[in-house]
Structure formats: structure tokens, C-alpha cells
Amino acid sequence: MNLDGMRTHGTDDIVDVVVVGTGAGGAPLTAELARRGLTVVALEAGRNFALDDLTPDETEAVEINWMSERLSGGDDPTAFGPNNSGRGVGGSTLHWGAFTPRPDARDLRLRTETGEGRDWPLDPAELLSYVARVEGDIGVSGPTPYPWDPDRSYAYGAAARNAPANLVARGCEALGIRYADAPAAVLTRARLQDHHGERRACINCGACHQGCRVDAKATTANTYLPAAVAAGAEIRTGAMVHDIELDARGHVAAVVYRQDGVDVRQRCRSLVLAAGGVETPRLLLHTGVANGSGQVGRNFLAHGATQVWGRFDEPVRGHRGYPSSLITEDMMRPADADFAGGYLVQSLGVMPLTFATTLARGGGLWGRELMARLDQAQSMAGIGINGDCLPSDDNRLELSDETDEFGIPRARVTFTAGPNEKALDRHATAFLLRVMEAAGARETFVLARSAHTIGTARMSTDPADGVVDGDGRSHEVPNLWICDNSVFPSALAANPALTIMALSLRTADRFLASA
Numbered sequence: 001m002n003l004d005g006m007r008t009h010g011t012d013d014i015v016d017v018v019v020v021g022t023g024a025g026g027a028p029l030t031a032e033l034a035r036r037g038l039t040v041v042a043l044e045a046g047r048n049f050a051l052d053d054l055t056p057d058e059t060e061a062v063e064i065n066w067m068s069e070r071l072s073g074g075d076d077p078t079a080f081g082p083n084n085s086g087r088g089v090g091g092s093t094l095h096w097g098a099f100t101p102r103p104d105a106r107d108l109r110l111r112t113e114t115g116e117g118r119d120w121p122l123d124p125a126e127l128l129s130y131v132a133r134v135e136g137d138i139g140v141s142g143p144t145p146y147p148w149d150p151d152r153s154y155a156y157g158a159a160a161r162n163a164p165a166n167l168v169a170r171g172c173e174a175l176g177i178r179y180a181d182a183p184a185a186v187l188t189r190a191r192l193q194d195h196h197g198e199r200r201a202c203i204n205c206g207a208c209h210q211g212c213r214v215d216a217k218a219t220t221a222n223t224y225l226p227a228a229v230a231a232g233a234e235i236r237t238g239a240m241v242h243d244i245e246l247d248a249r250g251h252v253a254a255v256v257y258r259q260d261g262v263d264v265r266q267r268c269r270s271l272v273l274a275a276g277g278v279e280t281p282r283l284l285l286h287t288g289v290a291n292g293s294g295q296v297g298r299n300f301l302a303h304g305a306t307q308v309w310g311r312f313d314e315p316v317r318g319h320r321g322y323p324s325s326l327i328t329e330d331m332m333r334p335a336d337a338d339f340a341g342g343y344l345v346q347s348l349g350v351m352p353l354t355f356a357t358t359l360a361r362g363g364g365l366w367g368r369e370l371m372a373r374l375d376q377a378q379s380m381a382g383i384g385i386n387g388d389c390l391p392s393d394d395n396r397l398e399l400s401d402e403t404d405e406f407g408i409p410r411a412r413v414t415f416t417a418g419p420n421e422k423a424l425d426r427h428a429t430a431f432l433l434r435v436m437e438a439a440g441a442r443e444t445f446v447l448a449r450s451a452h453t454i455g456t457a458r459m460s461t462d463p464a465d466g467v468v469d470g471d472g473r474s475h476e477v478p479n480l481w482i483c484d485n486s487v488f489p490s491a492l493a494a495n496p497a498l499t500i501m502a503l504s505l506r507t508a509d510r511f512l513a514s515a
């Protein structure tokens with residue numbers, strides 16, 4: 001993004017707010033606080049990318065991912081690297097799929113509804129009003145009316161269906177399952193984005209996860225961050241925060257980051273952490289800040305993301321087109337469920353290296369078997385889920401004995417799917433197989449997967465039971481706030497980024513109201 005002419009602040013200045021991270025959580029709040037007249041410095045570990053820096057080549061596109069090693073354990077270890085989080089101005093929105101289902105109000109009240117999981121300590125209607133605001137800010141396409149929420153409308157017509165979407169539609173049709181074009185933060189006609197310029201319409205190239213060179217896909221780098229800079233915020237790149245300094249009262253006084261090998265101290269009146277569901281708890285555990293409850297790093301959540309692939313007689317070429325262009329929400333509360341919560345279903349297209357990695361990791365394929373499958377890739381279509389995940393004390397992020405290039409202990413994440421996740425996955429796998437068979441697949445196979453890093457600094461009403469309150473403010477350190485993936489009390493079935501951005505705007509309002 002264009003950072004020319006950006007206002008800058010001295011490190012001796014006491015700025016109103018330092019924000020760590022410029023992704024889905026950090027950027028909306030940065031823009032909103034700057035717009036309301038606060039001095040804001042956003043510190044970003046990664047670099048700034050121009051559209052021309054992005055490439056569909058999967059081997060080179062990893063530059064936009066967080067590739068520094070994380071240790072992963074448990075019975076269902078989470079895959080990191082490109083499957084996980086981003087690094088750069090825009091954070092994970094540089095590589096996200098821009099699939100934007102809204103959070104379901106029932107998921108936010110799961111404990112009340114089912115006795116399982118947790119309720120979120122906020123009003124679902126209020127959160128959903130912020131979701132609608134985000135959709136307007138970033139530009140979301142989708143069907144109007146939306147079958148599962150007839151009052152909802154989208155400003156842009158849906159993205160074109162790719163071949164896997166057409167096949168999944170055929171399967172759903174045969175089984176009498178409702179389906180629709182998916183909501184996606186992808187423009188289907190050009191838009192003049194305030195403070196940024198023209199963003200073009202999607203050309204259906206399929207390279208969303210490698211970064212959109214057309215600017216059709218919304219990232220925080222083409223939406224909230226240009227607005228933040230126009231309002232006077234400063235974004236410092238290549239700035240890896242590794243320390244938080246508290247004053248005698250136990251309030252944050254400054255953060256320390258390393259930039260070009262040099263440690264720099266930035267004083268601030270308040271600190272907002274938005275470094276994502278792994279880096280935010282890692283920083284808190286490393287500095288020992290805000291963890292009197294012992295809850296930092298606990299309740300790590302990962303969405304169930306099982307995929308079923310089918311081989312068809314006709315050529316599919318699923319790497320082309322917007323990858324997730326079909327959705328069904330019919331499984332949000334299946335009548336025959338033996339589990340709490342539900343799952344969203346989406347059609348899948350995929351790039352070759354990502355497919356190969358998932359075949360190896362989720363299907364256990366290797367050598368000749370893997371190569372044989374890859375030879376068939378052009379005639380395969382996929383369907384997958386995003387399934388709710390309940391919090392568990394044993395699934396957690398801790399610091400390991402190994403250190404990274406900054407001398408910070410690496411994160412060790414332990415994740416094992418519980419009985420509810422397993423029951424949901426059994427139901428989903430059977431459902432996905434039925435759809436692919438009804439679509440006419442000659443052969444089907446299942447790839448086990450999980451996705452997203454959530455819940456390691458959760459919101460709670462009781463300070464003993466979480467890290468931040470329902471506003472996103474630390475229970476312990478009054479001028480410390482968190483607004484990213486880590487504050488989610490439960491995973492929800494919806495993919496997380498829209499909810500994170502909505503929470504970020506809400507946290508900004510709560511922050512301003514508290515001043």
C-alpha cells in the first residue's frame with residue numbers, strides 16, 4: 001500500500017495508542033481511533049507489499065505468510081505456515097480466502113442453547129450491526145436475498161461460480177439441499193475505495209490465497225489502513241515487538257520492538273494487541289503481562305475443516321475462478337446432530353501445491369500414490385466445512401524451550417479434537433461424501449484438516465476465567481486491550497475474519513467511551 005506522506009511520530013513522543021499488528025484485528029481499530037483524533041502508531045513485524053510484489057506462484061507467495069517455526073502437538077496438530085497466519089502490512093488478510101459468512105447469533109449463545117461451550121459476553125445484535133458496517137467498508141459480494149437470512153442484502157452481485165461450485169450445486173440439487181453463491185469480500189464491479197483509489201473487479205484468476213494483484217479482494221491494506229494513514233496514523237514496518245514495559249502502577253508505559261537489528265522503545269498511553277491468535281499470547285507469556293488468571297494461551301481453538309474431494313469424468317480445473325464460490329448453511333443445526341453447534345459448507349477449488357500439501361498431510365499420501373492423485377487433479381472438485389470448536393483447557397499455547405530469531409521462545413501449540421468436534425466431523429464427512437456422490441463423482445476421498453488459530457486470550461465476564469472483558473480490555477492492566485482472533489470465547493462456525501474486523505470496530509468504540 002502507499003505509505004508516502006504518512007505522518008510520523010518520534011519514539012520519545014508519548015502517543016495515545018500503539019497497536020501491534022495490522023491484520024483483521026489491528027487495522028479497523030487503527031483507522032477508527034485515528035479518525036477520531038488520537039495519535040496512533042501501528043507496529044507491524046512484516047513488510048509493506050505493493051500489488052506487483054504479489055505473485056500467484058505458490059512457492060514464492062509464502063513471503064506473505066508467517067513462516068517462522070511454531071511447534072505443534074496433540075492428537076490433531078495444527079498446520080502452520082501458509083495454512084495459518086500472515087506477516088506484512090495487512091496481516092492474514094493478504095492471503096485470506098475472503099469467504100465472509102456472518103457469525104450466527106445462535107453460536108454466540110451456544111451455552112444457553114445447548115449447555116455446551118460458552119456464550120460470548122456481548123450482545124449478538126450489537127456485534128452483527130458492526131458486521132454489517134464492515135461489509136460496507138470493505139465491499140462484500142453475495143446473493144440478495146440471502147437464503148438463510150432473507151432480510152440481508154449485499155452491495156455487489158456474487159462472484160462467478162467456478163467449476164467445483166457448479167458440481168457441488170448439482171449434488172445439492174439432487175439431494176434437496178439449499179445452496180447459494182457465497183458471500184465474499186471480493187468486488188464484482190470496480191469500486192473507488194476512499195483514501196486508496198480504484199479497486200478493480202475480480203478476474204476469476206483463483207490466486208486469492210497468494211494475494212490478489214487485481215485489488216478486487218479486500219485486505220486491510222486496501223481498505224482500513226489507507227483510511228488510517230489518511231487520518232494521521234503511522235504504520236512502522238519490519239517492527240517486531242518483543243517487550244512490554246509497565247510503570248509502577250502496573251500500566252503499560254512503552255513497547256520495545258526490533259527493527260533492522262536495533263531495539264526501539266515507543267512510549268504510549270495505551271496498548272492494543274492485534275498480533276493474532278498465536279503471537280498475541282506468545283508475547284503476553286514472554287513478557288509475563290496480564291496473565292494473573294493463568295488463562296493466557298489456554299482454550300486454543302481450531303475450526304474443523306475436513307475436505308472431501310471427488311474425481312469427475314469431465315475436466316474441472318478447480319484452480320481457476322474464485323475458490324469458494326458456493327455455500328450451504330443447511331448444516332448449521334442439522335436435525336439429526338449428536339453434537340452442539342454446526343458447520344458451514346463451501347465448495348473448493350485449489351492451487352496445485354496447496355492440494356499436494358493437503359493430500360500429504362490430511363490424506364497421508366506419499367510417493368507414487370501422491371503423484372497418481374496429483375495427475376488427476378485437473379478432474380477433481382472439493383467440498384469442505386468450517387465447523388465450530390468448543391473450548392477446552394487442555395488445548396493450549398505455551399512457550400517452548402526453543403527460541404526464534406528474535407530470542408523469543410517459540411510457541412508450542414497442543415490441540416486434540418474433543419468428543420463434540422469428533423461427532424461434528426463424523427456427521428460432516430458423511431454429508432460431504434453424499435453431496436459429492438450425488439454430484440456424480442466417480443471416486444471420493446477425505447482429507448482431514450483444521451484451520452485458524454483462535455481463543456488464546458479469551459473474553460470473559462469473570463476475571464479469573466479469561467484475559468479480557470467483554471469490551472476487549474485486559475482484566476488486569478487497565479490500558480491494555482486485545483482485538484484479534486485470540487479473544488474469541490468459542491470458535492463459531494463462521495470463518496473468523498469478518499467477526500474479528502467487527503470486534504475491532506467495536507473495541508475502538510469501547511476504548512473511546514472509556515477515555
Ligand SMILES: Cc1cc2nc3c(=O)[nH]c(=O)nc-3n(C[C@H](O)[C@H](O)[C@H](O)COP(=O)(O)OP(=O)(O)OC[C@H]3O[C@@H](n4cnc5c(N)ncnc54)[C@H](O)[C@@H]3O)c2cc1C
Pocket residue numbers: 020021022023024025026043044045046082083084085086087088089090091092093095096097098099100209239240241242274275276277279280283452453483484485486494495496497498500
Ligand atoms: C489460507 C487461509 C485462508 C483464510 N481464509 C479465510 C476466509 O476466507 N475467511 C475468513 O473469515 N478467514 C479466513 N482466514 C483466517 C483469517 O485470515 C484470520 O483469522 C484473520 O485474518 C486473523 O486476524 P488477526 O488480526 O487475528 O491476525 P492477522 O491478520 O494474522 O494479523 C496479525 C498481524 O500481526 C503481526 N504481528 C504478529 N506478531 C507481531 C509482533 N510481535 N510485532 C509486530 N507485529 C506482529 C503479523 O505480522 C500480522 O500482520 C484464512 C486464513 C488462512 C491461513
Ligand code: SF4
Pocket residue numbers: 186201202203204205206207208209211212213214215216217321322323
Ligand atoms: S480470483 Fe478474484 S479476488 Fe481472487 S485473486 Fe483472482 S482477481 Fe483477486
